[in-house]
Amino acid sequence: MSIEVRIPTILRPYTDGAKQVEATGDTLAAVIADLDARHVGLRDRLVEDGALRRFINVYLNDEDVRFLGGIDTPVADGDSITILPAVAGG
Amino acid sequence: MLKIGAHLIADVIAHARADHPDEACGVIAGPAGSQVPTRFIPMVNAARSPTFYEFDSRDLLALYREMDDLDEEPIVIYHSHTATEAYPSRTDIALAGEPGAHYLLVSTRDEGAGVGTSDTDVEIRSFRIVDGVVTEEPVEIVPMA
Numbered sequence: 001m002s003i004e005v006r007i008p009t010i011l012r013p014y015t016d017g018a019k020q021v022e023a024t025g026d027t028l029a030a031v032i033a034d035l036d037a038r039h040v041g042l043r044d045r046l047v048e049d050g051a052l053r054r055f056i057n058v059y060l061n062d063e064d065v066r067f068l069g070g071i072d073t074p075v076a077d078g079d080s081i082t083i084l085p086a087v088a089g090g
Numbered sequence: 091m092l093k094i095g096a097h098l099i100a101d102v103i104a105h106a107r108a109d110h111p112d113e114a115c116g117v118i119a120g121p122a123g124s125q126v127p128t129r130f131i132p133m134v135n136a137a138r139s140p141t142f143y144e145f146d147s148r149d150l151l152a153l154y155r156e157m158d159d160l161d162e163e164p165i166v167i168y169h170s171h172t173a174t175e176a177y178p179s180r181t182d183i184a185l186a187g188e189p190g191a192h193y194l195l196v197s198t199r200d201e202g203a204g205v206g207t208s209d210t211d212v213e214i215r216s217f218r219i220v221d222g223v224v225t226e227e228p229v230e231i232v233p234m235a
Binding site for chain 1: 144150151167
């Protein structure tokens with residue numbers, strides 16, 4: 001079981017600079033927990049009160065997980081997850 | 091310092107004027123590691139708001155995939171303020187997610203006041219925003235090669 005996770009520049013300090021890391025899990029929440037075990041602190045940058053942070057976008061393959069099942073979205077071996085901070089402001 | 095072609099500044103100003111009074115936003119990409127902005131990419135402001143901007147999430151993924159494929163980076167991230175000065179708002183600072191980018195702000199607040207017909211009426215400033223710290227930098231506008 002392996003899922004490829006693409007890490008944005010701003011979170012690469014957590015992954016020793018790696019653009020892409022591997023993780024396991026059968027839901028996005030489980031993948032994030034696995035990532036946090038390997039790259040401590042990452043979960044807090046993605047999740048707040050059990051849900052994805054408003055200005056963090058997470059994609060499963062080509063789809064924003066907000067249009068799937070959010071943090072409970074099922075993932076499978078071979079899937080690709082992309083994390084991108086929103087480009088937003090006021 | 092941000093060194094940027096005059097044609098790219100003209101593109102940003104034209105976009106900001108076209109979307110006024112809503113905020114306009116976009117990216118100027120360039121070769122990774124170069125610090126040279128070359129490719130103007132206007133984005134839709136999904137918020138369609140005079141006080142907020144956000145790239146649509148699907149557009150955002152497509153943009154980053156395309157830049158990745160072309161070995162590019164977002165050298166400049168631009169947006170307009172339509173009623174206030176060209177200085178990062180608290181929201182801009184809190185949400186800035188590209189520590190390597192130049193955050194270019196333009197203000198179109200003088201638009202519609204009977205002026206705004208020349209580029210000199212549009213205020214343009216550039217900033218680095220890293221870990222909540224804003225550092226203004228000079229903008230050098232160079233003629234198109």
